[in-house]
Amino acid sequence: MAARRRAVVRSAAPDVKPGRIRQAQESTILEAAEKVFARAGFAGASMSELALAAGLPKSTLHYYFGTKEALHRAVLANILELWLEGIEAIQPDAEPREALTRYIHHKMRLTAERPDASRVFANELLHGAPQIGDILRGEMRSLVRRKARVIEGWIRAGRMAPVDPLHLFFSLWAMTQTYADFEAQITAVLGTQLGPRAMHRAGSHVESFVLRACGLLEQAERGQ
Amino acid sequence: MAARRRAVVRSAAPDVKPGRIRQAQESTILEAAEKVFARAGFAGASMSELALAAGLPKSTLHYYFGTKEALHRAVLANILELWLEGIEAIQPDAEPREALTRYIHHKMRLTAERPDASRVFANELLHGAPQIGDILRGEMRSLVRRKARVIEGWIRAGRMAPVDPLHLFFSLWAMTQTYADFEAQITAVLGTQLGPRAMHRAGSHVESFVLRACGLLEQAERGQ
DNA sequence: GTCTATAAGTTGATAGAC
């Protein structure tokens, strides 16, 4: 009843915020889609499965996003934002040790809290980034290279060991994301699920591993 | 003509090594399948595509492997062997620095020479290891834990910094495989293809990064 | 052993009633 009235009102003069329903529906669909795409990949997820997960009929998904590919792109766009976020900790006048520690923990938190996002992103990269290649070669490339120059500055100033900055990023991303992307392998080897305790241990490992590799942990601290 | 004669001979009394044709055909199919599965994933690869890549009709693939899933399992089995190979460098009486260096370069060589194998493996892990989960929780788990105890021994003997051995493996695998699995991201950031020169640079980075993190590089060597 | 032809089912997408 309420829905009917609203529809009538909107077609005449929308007194409720326009697109409110659309926004809510799209969020529902995107949230469900992230889960399904993470588990099955783009090709392995069917529109029926995506619709079932969202609790809506298939055609409603087509109504909002047009094609399966467009829905996938929308999921990826959401994720890319998260991705390029924490890197801002790396600033010329920041303390290298503190900046790297913050960035690592940002990445580890993301991995722990949004593992499905990580997996959707990994799947896209694994298959050659057909949907987001342009963004990677554009925005992302320039952002990362700008941050690499900051690290180069730290090295020239003798504030950390000489580590190739771009490869430092590659290693950092790989070490953190592996706990989401390859969780199956890690739980198999550990023999336990990746709960909060295991993820905390993983975070400590990555932090001290990277800091030591960058010459940012004193001898005395090595035994921690 | 030769093929016809061979067929007649075999049906009577096979004087040629039996299964020779089978072996050759299976190799052809497996090699092509690794490439196709790497690019498209399991769900994204169709039998027609796999057949086209192998230069054979679809039904021949079914004749040799039965189902698409069985073919995929066969590809994975080939890869798992490669995977568990180089870890034998880690022996109690080996020099930690030399052993780790050898293992890293083994992994990097594999990544450079068989990127498609790495990608098929990554795709399987990414989707929860439905086909090889048993092997991971069995053979692989016990092998890796055995090697972790070797590293624990090195640490107790003060021969390297105290690094969690299992997490050391996770980091090592992630840092090396990222150059195959997420090549799209890496080439986007580098702005160049991953040729032999770039892979050599990557190998040097991973080696010094890990050795420094394990306290196996002297101060004087840091500037290399 | 090899391949053409086809069966049986699933897919992404849409038309059209409500």
Place this chain on the structure above:
DNA sequence: GTCTATCAACTTATAGAC
């Protein structure tokens, strides 16, 4: 805006001629 019913295309797998 929503959903049922349906389409054409494509999927894996197999039967059966050669």
